[in-house]
Amino acid sequence: MKHFRLSSLFNFSSRFGFRNSPGVSLYSTTTYRPHREPSRGTLNDLYRRISRAGDHTAPISPILDQWIEEGRTAPKGAFVTIIKELRQYKQYKHALEISMWLSDKRYFELTIADVAIRLDLIAKVHGIEQAEDYFNNIPKNLKVLEVYCALLNSYARAKLVEKAEDIMQKMRELGFARTSLSYNNLLNLYHQTGNTDKFNVLMSDMKEKGILHDKFTYCIQISAYAAASDLEGIDKVMAEWESDPKVLMDWDSYSNVAISYKKAGNVEKALAMLERSEKLMSSSKRKRGAYEYLMTQYAALGQKDRVMRLWELYKKHMKIYNRGYISIMTSVLKIGDIESAEKIYDEWESSNLSFDICIPNFLIGAYTRKGLVDKALVDKAESIVNRVIQKGEKPDARSWHYLARGYLDHDQIEKTVELTRKALSVEGSRWTPDGHVVAACMEYMKQKADVEGAEEFIRLLGEKCSFPISIQEKLLDYINNEDSVTVEIGDLEWDRRNGVLKEADLGSN
Structure with missing residues (x-):
């Protein structure tokens, strides 16, 4: 596979301000694997530095520049893996900043997969118009299926039906619409916008053209039936999927079906799907993600005992990082169990992991939401902020804003104004x-x-x-x-x- 250098064709760093300033994903770029795996030590060290930035909207290019100035080296694959990790946790701005830095500062050649991912990130961070501008400047020989699917996915996410249909027609003309990859985006868009007739026509079109279903096609069908509370429809698609030898169900598949059963009102079947999902975790390459996701799904069903059971298993079998604590904190707070959240927070504080303001903010926000009936909880929220400061860390805008909301509930308006001004004084934080x-x-x-x-x-x-x-x-x-x-x-x-x-x-x- 040839690699193409785009930085010489158009410099987007100045256009998007990176030089001086800070459903289901239905397209995939994992087909292309041009990067060799970086050493785990190199990857962990660099990722820890980025994580310590705390504010997910603050610029991280100075961290990357310092890494290089120290004489450190890392293969492109290390940065690509970090981009993937940041995307997974919806830290799109940082992911895009690294992508731009790779071509503008390090002059790495971009693969088709890199271009598709960058297009997706630009749409998420800067909006559709700038994504279209980027797409229009991509050389013709790089505008292949994955890149078109990235644009189609962006239109679908923004619910731009006409634009999505236009790009799909262009893909048909180019011969790109021959697999489920392109159809899934449009199917999901029709489902999300309630276009049942168009949804059914597109499903028929797939059948007539002999386009096989994949995991995402089945998931979209099931979601559509769940939206209509059609349990029989879900059962029908499930039976078809489980009998399809070409599309095996993994833990993630069953967890998605569980969500649909819950939405359709059948908690018993939802729990059964989560139990099947658990049994498949051991064979997954993403065990960490499986533990974290399933805890949140059990919490959504009010299953505290199952949440805590998974948490104990997670701690027993794997080292817990910040994302694990975020998952368990959000899970127990979703159930309304502040006492367990407090214990887990204390455990996180003593773990010596890199500081992430999101974790104390979960507890601060929970205290102030419940503080309307108990002023003591607002005082607890303020004590968490003070603990953060005493450790030499900085509360972010949300920390101060949560406190402001708590004091407003108790008619302490002067304090509310003071704290809101503090929130507005925090640099680089969008809230x-x-x-x-x-x-x-x-x-x-x-x-x-x-x-x-x-x-x-x-x-x-x-x-x-x-x-x-x-x-x-x-x-x-x-x-x-x-x-x-x-x-x-x-x-x-x-x-x-x-x-x-x-x-x-x-x-x-």
Whole structure:
């Protein structure tokens, strides 16, 4: 397989700001394995450095540069493995930053798999338009099945039906739509958007063309039946899948089916699928991921005893890293078991693993959510923040914001404003503030006639939290207009497609 160097054709580091600043995945690039495996010691050391960055939105190129300046070396495969790991845990910005650094700083040649992964990451970090720009500049000889599937997958994830259909038609014309790889993306899109008729037509098209099902095709079918609460449909596809000698079921397959049975309302069958999944873990190359995922699935079904049983097995058979603690913390908190979460947190603190603010934040967030009925829990949350500081680490924006929300529930508005300002002062952290907290802060500053402070507060909301201009303008109008007596901010949600917060409801009078 030839490798092609793209960095000489277009330099995306300056375009995307990396030089100076910080369903189911239905396409795969694992067919291409051009990189030799790095030594485990080299990989672990570099990955630990990246993990210690703590803030998953802060730039990591200085860490990579320092690694090289120290005279350290690592094959390209080490970096590719780290990118894969970061993608698995949805740290897309860091994964993309490493990808860009490899070509712009180290001048490594990019394979087709590298290009497909970069396209996927650009879509997730910067949105569809920049992904299309990248795709349009890829040389023709690199625009193969995997790269087209990456773009199709991005359209499907953004629920852009027409664009997905257009690229699928182009793939048909190029002869790329001959396997389930391309069909799965469109099937999943039709399922997610409720296009039942188009879903059925595409399934018929696959049958007529003799396109065999793969694991993802079966999963999508089962998910579609689960959405319609059609237990018989799930059973039918399961029977077909289990009798298909070309598509064997692994632990991951059964865990996905368990989710569908739960969604369709049959907890008994969901548990049976998780039990089958457990039995297949020992033969998996991803035992660590299996333990972590199955704990969260048992937690979703309220099965505390099974969660703790798996946790003990996990600790017995494998060394536990931060991701293991994240999985068990989220699992026990999902069940509402704060006492177990506290014990696990203490265990993590004494483990001497690299610091990850996500782990204390799980407990801080749980305390403040329950603090509405018990002020002592808000005090516990603050004590966790103090412990973090005493250890020489830094709380992130979410740490301070969780505390602000807790104090607001007990009408300590001045403290709420102080903590929210601390959250906004944290560098490089993107987070979604609670609308009620923001509204309370604005009302407090207006009562104090702190126009200058309020304007700076609003500016930081735009800069650090990607508040839309429309919300910033309404907040400014509220502060500067004497006739405006209340401000209301409804639920805010992150618009992944455009990379901004989306206003659900905002009004000022």
